[in-house]
Amino acid sequence: MSSVALLQPKRFGDARGWFAEVYSETTFQGYGITERFVQDNHSLSIVQYTLRGLHFQTEPFAQAKLVRCVRGSIFDVAVDLRSKSPTFGQWVGAELSAENGNQLYIPVGFAHGFLTLEPMTEVVYKVSNVYSPACDCGLKWDDPAVGVIWPLPKGASPILSDKDQRQPPLSEIGDVFEYDGTPMSLVQI
Numbered sequence: 001m002s003s004v005a006l007l008q009p010k011r012f013g014d015a016r017g018w019f020a021e022v023y024s025e026t027t028f029q030g031y032g033i034t035e036r037f038v039q040d041n042h043s044l045s046i047v048q049y050t051l052r053g054l055h056f057q058t059e060p061f062a063q064a065k066l067v068r069c070v071r072g073s074i075f076d077v078a079v080d081l082r083s084k085s086p087t088f089g090q091w092v093g094a095e096l097s098a099e100n101g102n103q104l105y106i107p108v109g110f111a112h113g114f115l116t117l118e119p120m121t122e123v124v125y126k127v128s129n130v131y132s133p134a135c136d137c138g139l140k141w142d143d144p145a146v147g148v149i150w151p152l153p154k155g156a157s158p159i160l161s162d163k164d165q166r167q168p169p170l171s172e173i174g175d176v177f178e179y180d181g182t183p184m185s186l187v188q189i
Protein backbone atom coordinates (compact mmCIF):
# COMPACT_ATOMS: atom_id res chain seq x y z
CA MET A 1 0.00 0.00 0.00
CA SER A 2 1.44 3.37 -0.86
CA SER A 3 -1.08 5.51 1.03
CA VAL A 4 -0.67 6.57 4.62
CA ALA A 5 -3.31 4.65 6.53
CA LEU A 6 -5.08 5.18 9.84
CA LEU A 7 -6.02 1.86 11.40
CA GLN A 8 -8.38 1.21 14.28
CA PRO A 9 -7.87 -2.37 15.50
CA LYS A 10 -11.03 -3.83 17.02
CA ARG A 11 -11.05 -4.03 20.82
CA PHE A 12 -12.92 -7.01 22.29
CA GLY A 13 -14.23 -5.63 25.56
CA ASP A 14 -15.45 -7.51 28.57
CA ALA A 15 -15.73 -7.03 32.33
CA ARG A 16 -11.91 -7.37 32.65
CA GLY A 17 -11.12 -4.71 30.05
CA TRP A 18 -10.33 -5.42 26.38
CA PHE A 19 -8.22 -7.45 23.95
CA ALA A 20 -7.01 -6.38 20.50
CA GLU A 21 -4.83 -7.87 17.80
CA VAL A 22 -2.56 -4.89 17.13
CA TYR A 23 -0.70 -6.58 14.28
CA SER A 24 -1.53 -9.63 12.17
CA GLU A 25 0.42 -10.41 9.00
CA THR A 26 -2.63 -12.00 7.40
CA THR A 27 -5.00 -9.19 8.29
CA PHE A 28 -2.53 -6.51 7.21
CA GLN A 29 -1.82 -8.29 3.91
CA GLY A 30 -5.56 -8.04 3.33
CA TYR A 31 -5.21 -4.26 3.72
CA GLY A 32 -2.39 -4.23 1.18
CA ILE A 33 0.27 -3.71 3.86
CA THR A 34 2.68 -6.41 2.78
CA GLU A 35 5.98 -5.23 4.23
CA ARG A 36 7.85 -7.63 6.47
CA PHE A 37 8.50 -5.74 9.72
CA VAL A 38 11.92 -6.64 11.14
CA GLN A 39 12.28 -4.40 14.19
CA ASP A 40 10.11 -3.03 16.99
CA ASN A 41 10.96 0.38 18.47
CA HIS A 42 9.77 1.89 21.74
CA SER A 43 10.33 5.44 22.99
CA LEU A 44 9.34 7.31 26.15
CA SER A 45 9.04 11.08 26.04
CA ILE A 46 8.86 12.50 29.56
CA VAL A 47 7.87 16.09 28.86
CA GLN A 48 4.64 17.17 27.15
CA TYR A 49 5.23 18.72 23.69
CA THR A 50 8.34 16.69 22.92
CA LEU A 51 8.77 16.46 19.15
CA ARG A 52 10.68 13.58 17.59
CA GLY A 53 11.20 14.06 13.84
CA LEU A 54 10.81 14.53 11.09
CA HIS A 55 12.90 11.47 10.22
CA PHE A 56 13.44 8.97 7.41
CA GLN A 57 16.10 6.49 6.34
CA THR A 58 17.30 6.52 2.73
CA GLU A 59 17.72 3.41 0.58
CA PRO A 60 18.88 0.70 0.94
CA PHE A 61 17.59 1.10 4.52
CA ALA A 62 14.34 2.96 3.88
CA GLN A 63 11.63 2.03 6.36
CA ALA A 64 7.88 1.63 6.32
CA LYS A 65 6.48 2.16 9.84
CA LEU A 66 3.46 1.05 11.85
CA VAL A 67 3.08 3.45 14.78
CA ARG A 68 0.92 3.31 17.89
CA CYS A 69 0.83 5.08 21.24
CA VAL A 70 0.64 2.84 24.30
CA ARG A 71 0.72 5.56 27.00
CA GLY A 72 -0.42 9.16 26.70
CA SER A 73 -1.07 10.61 23.26
CA ILE A 74 0.69 12.03 20.20
CA PHE A 75 0.00 13.93 17.04
CA ASP A 76 1.63 11.71 14.42
CA VAL A 77 2.71 13.16 11.06
CA ALA A 78 3.90 11.85 7.69
CA VAL A 79 5.38 14.06 4.93
CA ASP A 80 5.53 12.96 1.28
CA LEU A 81 9.18 12.98 0.12
CA ARG A 82 8.69 11.10 -3.17
CA SER A 83 10.18 13.13 -6.02
CA LYS A 84 7.69 14.07 -8.75
CA SER A 85 4.77 13.20 -6.46
CA PRO A 86 1.92 15.75 -6.89
CA THR A 87 1.75 15.74 -3.08
CA PHE A 88 5.53 16.17 -2.58
CA GLY A 89 6.15 18.16 0.60
CA GLN A 90 2.56 17.80 1.76
CA TRP A 91 1.68 16.24 5.11
CA VAL A 92 -1.04 14.26 6.87
CA GLY A 93 -1.46 13.77 10.60
CA ALA A 94 -3.59 11.96 13.15
CA GLU A 95 -3.95 11.75 16.92
CA LEU A 96 -2.83 8.39 18.27
CA SER A 97 -3.40 7.62 21.94
CA ALA A 98 -3.41 4.75 24.40
CA GLU A 99 -7.12 5.49 24.74
CA ASN A 100 -8.12 5.43 21.05
CA GLY A 101 -5.73 2.62 20.08
CA ASN A 102 -5.35 4.10 16.59
CA GLN A 103 -2.31 3.20 14.48
CA LEU A 104 -0.68 5.03 11.60
CA TYR A 105 0.92 3.11 8.75
CA ILE A 106 3.59 5.11 6.93
CA PRO A 107 5.01 3.61 3.71
CA VAL A 108 8.57 4.04 2.43
CA GLY A 109 8.91 7.49 0.88
CA PHE A 110 7.65 9.56 3.78
CA ALA A 111 9.27 11.41 6.66
CA HIS A 112 7.74 10.63 10.05
CA GLY A 113 7.53 12.52 13.30
CA PHE A 114 5.31 13.08 16.29
CA LEU A 115 4.54 15.64 18.96
CA THR A 116 3.59 14.30 22.37
CA LEU A 117 0.40 15.78 23.82
CA GLU A 118 0.90 14.58 27.40
CA PRO A 119 3.83 13.96 29.75
CA MET A 120 5.19 10.38 30.00
CA THR A 121 4.04 9.38 26.52
CA GLU A 122 5.24 6.06 25.12
CA VAL A 123 5.23 5.16 21.43
CA VAL A 124 5.91 1.74 19.94
CA TYR A 125 6.37 1.13 16.24
CA LYS A 126 7.33 -1.58 13.81
CA VAL A 127 9.81 -0.80 11.04
CA SER A 128 10.46 -2.73 7.82
CA ASN A 129 14.22 -2.22 7.84
CA VAL A 130 16.97 -2.16 10.43
CA TYR A 131 18.46 1.00 11.85
CA SER A 132 21.18 2.54 9.71
CA PRO A 133 22.88 5.60 11.21
CA ALA A 134 24.49 6.28 7.82
CA CYS A 135 21.06 6.41 6.14
CA ASP A 136 19.28 8.19 9.02
CA CYS A 137 18.10 11.58 7.68
CA GLY A 138 15.70 14.31 8.70
CA LEU A 139 13.56 17.29 7.71
CA LYS A 140 13.09 20.52 9.66
CA TRP A 141 9.99 20.09 11.86
CA ASP A 142 8.66 23.59 11.22
CA ASP A 143 9.71 24.12 7.60
CA PRO A 144 7.17 26.64 6.25
CA ALA A 145 7.42 24.88 2.85
CA VAL A 146 5.72 21.88 4.49
CA GLY A 147 3.61 23.82 6.97
CA VAL A 148 2.77 21.08 9.48
CA ILE A 149 0.17 22.44 11.89
CA TRP A 150 1.51 20.97 15.14
CA PRO A 151 -1.03 21.24 18.01
CA LEU A 152 1.28 23.36 20.18
CA PRO A 153 0.01 26.13 22.47
CA LYS A 154 0.37 29.56 20.85
CA GLY A 155 3.97 30.72 21.01
CA ALA A 156 5.23 27.45 22.57
CA SER A 157 8.27 25.57 21.22
CA PRO A 158 8.62 21.80 21.42
CA ILE A 159 11.35 19.87 23.18
CA LEU A 160 13.76 18.79 20.40
CA SER A 161 16.94 16.71 20.36
CA ASP A 162 20.11 18.55 19.30
CA LYS A 163 19.89 16.60 16.02
CA ASP A 164 16.30 17.70 15.38
CA GLN A 165 17.19 21.32 16.06
CA ARG A 166 19.52 21.13 13.05
CA GLN A 167 17.45 19.24 10.47
CA PRO A 168 17.48 20.70 6.92
CA PRO A 169 14.48 22.25 5.15
CA LEU A 170 12.63 20.51 2.31
CA SER A 171 14.55 22.61 -0.24
CA GLU A 172 17.76 20.81 0.81
CA ILE A 173 16.33 17.27 0.81
CA GLY A 174 16.62 16.59 -2.95
CA ASP A 175 15.47 13.48 -4.81
CA VAL A 176 15.33 10.83 -2.11
CA PHE A 177 12.44 8.54 -3.03
CA GLU A 178 10.81 7.41 -6.28
CA TYR A 179 7.16 8.30 -6.94
CA ASP A 180 4.97 5.22 -7.46
CA GLY A 181 2.01 6.95 -9.12
CA THR A 182 -0.23 7.19 -6.03
CA PRO A 183 -0.65 10.71 -4.59
CA MET A 184 -0.49 10.83 -0.80
CA SER A 185 -3.77 10.48 1.04
CA LEU A 186 -4.77 9.38 4.52
CA VAL A 187 -6.97 6.34 4.10
CA GLN A 188 -8.95 5.01 7.06
CA ILE A 189 -9.04 1.23 7.49
Ligand SMILES: Cc1cn([C@H]2C[C@H](O)[C@@H](COP(=O)(O)OP(=O)(O)O[C@H]3O[C@H](C)C(=O)[C@H](O)[C@H]3O)O2)c(=O)[nH]c1=O
Pocket residue numbers: 041043052053055056065112113114130131161163
Ligand atom coordinates in the same frame (compact mmCIF):
# COMPACT_ATOMS: atom_id res chain seq x y z
C1 LIG B 1 15.86 5.08 15.58
C2 LIG B 1 16.90 4.32 16.32
C3 LIG B 1 17.74 4.93 17.23
N1 LIG B 1 18.69 4.21 17.89
C4 LIG B 1 19.54 4.90 18.86
C5 LIG B 1 20.34 6.04 18.27
C6 LIG B 1 20.42 7.03 19.40
O1 LIG B 1 21.55 6.73 20.20
C7 LIG B 1 19.16 6.78 20.22
C8 LIG B 1 18.09 7.81 19.98
O2 LIG B 1 17.90 7.91 18.57
P1 LIG B 1 17.05 9.12 17.96
O3 LIG B 1 17.40 10.38 18.68
O4 LIG B 1 17.21 9.06 16.46
O5 LIG B 1 15.58 8.68 18.39
P2 LIG B 1 14.25 9.41 17.88
O6 LIG B 1 14.43 10.88 17.86
O7 LIG B 1 13.14 8.83 18.68
O8 LIG B 1 14.14 8.92 16.38
C9 LIG B 1 13.03 8.19 15.90
O9 LIG B 1 12.00 9.11 15.82
C10 LIG B 1 11.15 9.14 14.69
C11 LIG B 1 9.77 9.42 15.20
C12 LIG B 1 11.19 7.98 13.80
O10 LIG B 1 10.25 7.71 13.07
C13 LIG B 1 12.41 7.17 13.72
O11 LIG B 1 12.10 5.81 13.96
C14 LIG B 1 13.50 7.56 14.61
O12 LIG B 1 14.29 8.47 13.89
O13 LIG B 1 18.69 5.49 19.83
C15 LIG B 1 18.85 2.85 17.69
O14 LIG B 1 19.71 2.21 18.30
N2 LIG B 1 18.02 2.22 16.80
C16 LIG B 1 17.06 2.90 16.11
O15 LIG B 1 16.32 2.26 15.31
